[in-house]
Amino acid sequence: MRTLSRSTLVVLFGAFLVPAAALFADEPAWRDSTRDVYVDGRLDRGVQVLSADSGKRLALLLPDSKKALLVDRESSTFSIVPRKAFHVATDGMTADFASDAVAKPGGTAQKVDTSSTILFWKRKTVLVARHQGLVGEIDERTLFSTVPAWGRSMESYQPAAAAIDRIAKETRPVSMTVVFGSWCGDSKEFVPRVLKSIHAAANPRLSVRLVALDNDFLHPQDVIANRRIINVPTVIVDGEEGEMGRITETPAGKTMEEDIAAILTGLPGEHEGRYERGAELARGTYLYRDASGKRGEERWTIFGRSDGGRLVRSQIEIGDLAVEVFQGTDAAGKLKFAEITKRQGEAVERARFFVEGDHLTGRLRGREAGILQQDLVLPPSFAFAAPAIAASGWMGIAAAAGPASQLVCYIAPAGFDTPLGSTCVVTRRVAGEEAVKTPAGEFRATHLLRTSGGEASDWWIHPDLGIPVRGQILGGMEYVLSSLKMGSGLQLSH
Numbered sequence: 001m002r003t004l005s006r007s008t009l010v011v012l013f014g015a016f017l018v019p020a021a022a023l024f025a026d027e028p029a030w031r032d033s034t035r036d037v038y039v040d041g042r043l044d045r046g047v048q049v050l051s052a053d054s055g056k057r058l059a060l061l062l063p064d065s066k067k068a069l070l071v072d073r074e075s076s077t078f079s080i081v082p083r084k085a086f087h088v089a090t091d092g093m094t095a096d097f098a099s100d101a102v103a104k105p106g107g108t109a110q111k112v113d114t115s116s117t118i119l120f121w122k123r124k125t126v127l128v129a130r131h132q133g134l135v136g137e138i139d140e141r142t143l144f145s146t147v148p149a150w151g152r153s154m155e156s157y158q159p160a161a162a163a164i165d166r167i168a169k170e171t172r173p174v175s176m177t178v179v180f181g182s183w184c185g186d187s188k189e190f191v192p193r194v195l196k197s198i199h200a201a202a203n204p205r206l207s208v209r210l211v212a213l214d215n216d217f218l219h220p221q222d223v224i225a226n227r228r229i230i231n232v233p234t235v236i237v238d239g240e241e242g243e244m245g246r247i248t249e250t251p252a253g254k255t256m257e258e259d260i261a262a263i264l265t266g267l268p269g270e271h272e273g274r275y276e277r278g279a280e281l282a283r284g285t286y287l288y289r290d291a292s293g294k295r296g297e298e299r300w301t302i303f304g305r306s307d308g309g310r311l312v313r314s315q316i317e318i319g320d321l322a323v324e325v326f327q328g329t330d331a332a333g334k335l336k337f338a339e340i341t342k343r344q345g346e347a348v349e350r351a352r353f354f355v356e357g358d359h360l361t362g363r364l365r366g367r368e369a370g371i372l373q374q375d376l377v378l379p380p381s382f383a384f385a386a387p388a389i390a391a392s393g394w395m396g397i398a399a400a401a402g403p404a405s406q407l408v409c410y411i412a413p414a415g416f417d418t419p420l421g422s423t424c425v426v427t428r429r430v431a432g433e434e435a436v437k438t439p440a441g442e443f444r445a446t447h448l449l450r451t452s453g454g455e456a457s458d459w460w461i462h463p464d465l466g467i468p469v470r471g472q473i474l475g476g477m478e479y480v481l482s483s484l485k486m487g488s489g490l491q492l493s494h
Contacts, residue, residue, distance in 0.1 A: 030059055030086070030095040032149045034183055038127040048149060049128065050086070050095055058117070058128060059095075061086060071109050071117055071128070078119050079103040092152030093188075133183045134212035135219050140195065143210060147182050154192035159200055159257045166261040167201035172239055174264065175207045179223060180233040183215040186249055187233045190256050194235055197257035218370035230341070230350040230366045237263045250274045273326050275337075277311045278304035280487040282465055284440060286389050287482045288318060291475060300390035302465065302487075307331060314388030316414075320344055323414055327384075327391035333466070335360075335384040338391070340412055347416055353384070360384075360410065362420050374420045381407040383426065387414035389479050390467050405429075409452065426452045436460045436469055440484040443469050 033051035037044050037060065046063035060069040061083060068086055071078045085101035088094075109119040115130040134146055144151035178194055180187035198208055211223050213232060223229065227236060235247040237260065245263035252269035253259050262268050281302045288296035296318030303311040308331030316323040327338040338353040349366035355378070362374040385392050405428055412421040431447040445460035457473040462481075471479040 030097060032093050032095075032188070033058065034131045034147055034149075034188065036129045036131050038125075038129065040124050045146060045148065048088070048092075059086065059097075060126070060128065061088070069106065069119070069121060069126070070103060071119065073109070073111065073117055076109050076111060078106045078109045078121075080106045080121075090152070091156040092149035131183045131215070133181055133215045135214045136212060137220075138210050138212055140210070143182070143212075147188070150188060150192050153188070154196045157193050157196045159193065159197040160255050163255065163257040163261040164197060164200045166264065167197065167206070167257065168203050170203055170205060170264050173205050174244070175209065175238045176260075177209045177211060177223075177227065177236040177238070178233060179211045179213060179227065179229050179236070181213050181215060184232050186231075190250070191233050194233075194256050194260070197260065216370050217365055228346065228348045228366075230348055235260070273313060273339075275311055275326055275328060275339075276305065278306060280304075281310070282484065282486050284390075284484040285482045286479050287439075288316075288477055288479055290477045294319065298389060300388065302390065302467075305330075309333075309336065312388065312391035314386075314390050316388060321415060323387050325386050325388040325391050327386050327388070334382075338384060338386055338412065340386060342414070342416060344416060349416065349419075351412065351420065353412070362412075364419050367419060372419050376410070376423070379408050381405070383407050383409045385409050385411045387412060389471065392467075424452050426450055434460065438469050438481045440469070440481040445469050 030050040030052050033049045033055065035049040035058075037047040037049065039047075044063070048061040050059040050061065051057065052059075056072070056074050058071040058073065060071065062068065066083050068081050068083045069078050070081055081101045081103045085098040087096045087098070089096075106121060107119065109117050112118055112127070112129075116128065118125065118127045120126070134142070144154075176194075176198070178191060180191045195208070198206060211220065213219065213224065213229070217224065227234070231249040233247075233249065235256065237244045237246065244266075245268045247256060247259045247263075248271070250271075251259045252271040253262065259269065281304055283301040284299075286298040286300070288298065296316065298314050298316045300312060300314040303313075305311055305328060309329045312325070312327045312329075314323075314325040316325070322343045324341045325338065328336040330336055335353070335355050337355070339350065340352075341350045342348065347366075349364060351362055351364045353360060353362045355361075358378045360376040360378055362376075364372040364374075407426055407428070408423055409426040410421050410423050413419075427450070429449045431449050433444055434447050436443050436445045443460070444463055446463070448459040448461055450457045450459065455473065455476075457471060457476075459468045459472075460470045461467070462469050468479060469481040471477075
């Protein structure tokens with residue numbers, strides 16, 4: 001590790017004073033960021049790290065110091081401000097920064113890797129690194145000594161009184177397993193609320209077990225595999241006869257304690273997904289049938305998004321395979337994100353896909369290998385094919401320029417045969433408009449022909465929704481729109 005001489009330190013710190021507002025104009029809210037901070041090689045849990053601009057800037061609130069360090073990872077510099085310039089909220093999760101604070105340039109801040117930064121201050125080496133995470137079964141004391149902000153969050157939280165009353169009146173023996181990551185933002189938000197709610201209920205028949213996962217989702221493997229953990233936090237509520245219900249990642253209702261109360265009542269709510277949605281544009285059902293006569297069903301809803309795009313939610317059942325899809329697109333119909341959860345018997349997997357610029361990243365959880373990741377560079381002409389027909393990127397296909405066109409298509413698997421998807425070249429050709437009659441009604445649809453490798457298919461596309469009303473894969477599955485309800489948020493063509 002490179003060191004600086006004392007004379008170099010004089011040059012770094014003997015700088016002029018400037019208003020902090022000039023360096024940090026239009027200051028956004030600072031949020032608690034769980035990192036490991038080492039001072040002269042020793043881990044100091046007392047340092048609170050705040051972040052802004054998606055982690056491009058960090059603030060180090062040092063214990064027993066009247067100073068705070070502001071690190072700009074893009075410019076590889078840091079400055080020094082009074083500690084009191086930051087007003088940390090009661091729950092410890094956010095902080096306001098005084099616009100009139102004066103910052104003193106401190107020196108350079110070297111990037112060690114994508115998540116670590118090192119700097120030198122007051123003859124001390126300060127390393128800010130990725131949080132390694134707790135692993136295994138722990139107690140609350142260990143949790144809050146590792147991530148102190150979680151303790152402040154728990155103490156400040158005020159749970160819903162009606163839910164606490166219901167939990168307090170539970171007469172059966174109930175055990176709760178709270179599986180989380182100390183590196184996880186959702187765990188940071190919801191686990192302290194769960195613990196505060198259980199403390200407030202003060203029911204001796206309820207016991208809580210805390211299990212921390214490593215940030216590679218590999219350990220403890222017995223909990224991940226045996227309890228089918230695909231995301232954190234997961235709160236599993238068990239009674240004398242087994243699992244009564246669970247909360248995965250975020251509550252289905254308004255709060256975690258209300259979800260727990262609903263599970264105890266035997267009426268758990270259905271999770272509507274964590275993604276932003278606007279007005280409902282349409283909802284409906286597809287019926288599936290393959291060449292052998294095997295049948296399936298897809299229930300779907302399409303919502304508007306604030307950016308002019310769409311959110312599609314589909315729930316598919318084919319035999320004992322259940323697939324849930326959330327997919328978001330922008331106003332041009334291009335993929336923003338997709339989440340695909342597959343369940344078959346005891347097997348469960350969840351894959352999430354995100355597009356940033358010209359890159360597609362897919363991450364899979366639910367296998368013994370931990371987290372599997374796939375990264376692709378996207379060509380200009382690209383489509384994403386989810387298992388859901390209502391979310392398969394049909395938007396704009398029928399209006400493609402020219403009688404035929406080609407594009408690269410990423411095929412996300414519907415079953416458990418492959419972990420993540422693959423790409424192929426798809427040729428599409430518009431064959432004109434045709435009247436198509438389905439159980440959902442009669443439509444003037446655009447006939448689209450698609451070929452890829454040895455597969456050929458015909459699709460008839462709804463004139464307003466841009467999704468199929470009927471589809472046929474040569475020698476394979478048939479799809480038909482069996483019900484359709486249009487929402488008020490969609491403008492219909494005339």
